[in-house]
Amino acid sequence: QSVLTQPPSVSGAPGQRVTISCTGSSSNIGAGYDVHWYQQLPGTAPKLLIYTNNNRPSGVPDRFSGSKSGTSASLAITGLQAEDEADYYCQSYDSSLSALFGGGTKLTVL
Amino acid sequence: QVQLQQSGPGLVKPSQTLSLTCAISGDSVSSSSTAWSWIRQSPSRGLEWLGRTYYRSRWYNDYALSVKSRITINSDTSKNLFSLQLNSVTPEDTAVYYCARGVKEIDFWGQGTLVTVSS
Numbered sequence: 001q002s003v004l005t006q007p008p009s010v011s012g013a014p015g016q017r018v019t020i021s022c023t024g025s026s027s028n029i030g031a032g033y034d035v036h037w038y039q040q041l042p043g044t045a046p047k048l049l050i051y052t053n054n055n056r057p058s059g060v061p062d063r064f065s066g067s068k069s070g071t072s073a074s075l076a077i078t079g080l081q082a083e084d085e086a087d088y089y090c091q092s093y094d095s096s097l098s099a100l101f102g103g104g105t106k107l108t109v110l
Numbered sequence: 111q112v113q114l115q116q117s118g119p120g121l122v123k124p125s126q127t128l129s130l131t132c133a134i135s136g137d138s139v140s141s142s143s144t145a146w147s148w149i150r151q152s153p154s155r156g157l158e159w160l161g162r163t164y165y166r167s168r169w170y171n172d173y174a175l176s177v178k179s180r181i182t183i184n185s186d187t188s189k190n191l192f193s194l195q196l197n198s199v200t201p202e203d204t205a206v207y208y209c210a211r212g213v214k215e216i217d218f219w220g221q222g223t224l225v226t227v228s229s
Contacts, residue, residue, distance in 0.1 A: 002156055036215040045208055045219035046157070052215065089157055091215070098174055099147070099159035099216075 022090030132209030
C-alpha cells in the first residue's frame with residue numbers, strides 16, 4: 001500500500017479534461033514537501049511530467065498542469081489526446097528524505 | 111544529454127546478492143548538485159525508491175527503511191558509475207530496477223532491468 005494515494009484509474013474522451021489526485025499526509029505533502037508527477041508509457045521508464053508542484057520540463061505540453069494544496073496534489077490534463085493514455089505517478093518525500101511514490105493511476109482515453 | 115546505461119544479471123537465486131551497475135554519460139557521479147538513486151517497480155509494490163548516493167565534499171548514502179539492512183550503493187568515480195547491491199534476496203525482490211538522477215524530482219532514468227529472483 002503506497003503512502004501517497006492515487007485513484008487506480010481515470011478516463012476521458014478526446015478533448016476533455018481529467019484530473020488525477022494524490023493524497024498524502026502531514027508527514028509528507030502536508031509537511032511542505034514538493035510534489036512531482038511522472039508519465040509512464042508501457043514498457044518504458046517513467047518520464048518527468050511536472051516538477052516542484054506546477055512546473056513543466058522543456059518539451060512537456062502546457063495541456064499538463066499541477067497543483068498542490070494542504071496534504072494533496074493534483075495533475076490536470078486538458079484537451080485529452082490518445083497519446084496521453086499511460087500510467088501517471090505522483091512523488092514526494094517524507095521527513096527522512098526518503099522518496100515516496102503514489103500507487104499510480106491508469107488513464108484511459110475513450 | 112544525460113544517459114544512464116544499466117547492466118547486470120536478470121536472474122538471481124534466492125538468498126544470493128543482486129548486483130547492478132549504472133554507467134553515467136553527460137554528467138558526473140561526483141557532481142555536487144545532484145544525487146543518484148535506485149528505484150524498483152513491481153506489480154505488488156509499485157514504484158519503490160531504494161536509496162541514493164551523492165557527493166557534497168564527501169560521499170553520503172540514504173537508504174529506504176524497507177531494505178536498509180540489505181542494501182549497499184557505491185560509486186566509482188574512475189568509471190563514472192554507481193552500483194546497487196541487495197543481499198539475501200527473495201522472490202519478493204523480483205522487479206524492474208531503475209537507476210536514476212535527481213535530488214528532488216527524478217529527471218533522468220535508466221532503461222530498466224528486469225531482475226527475477228528464482229531458483
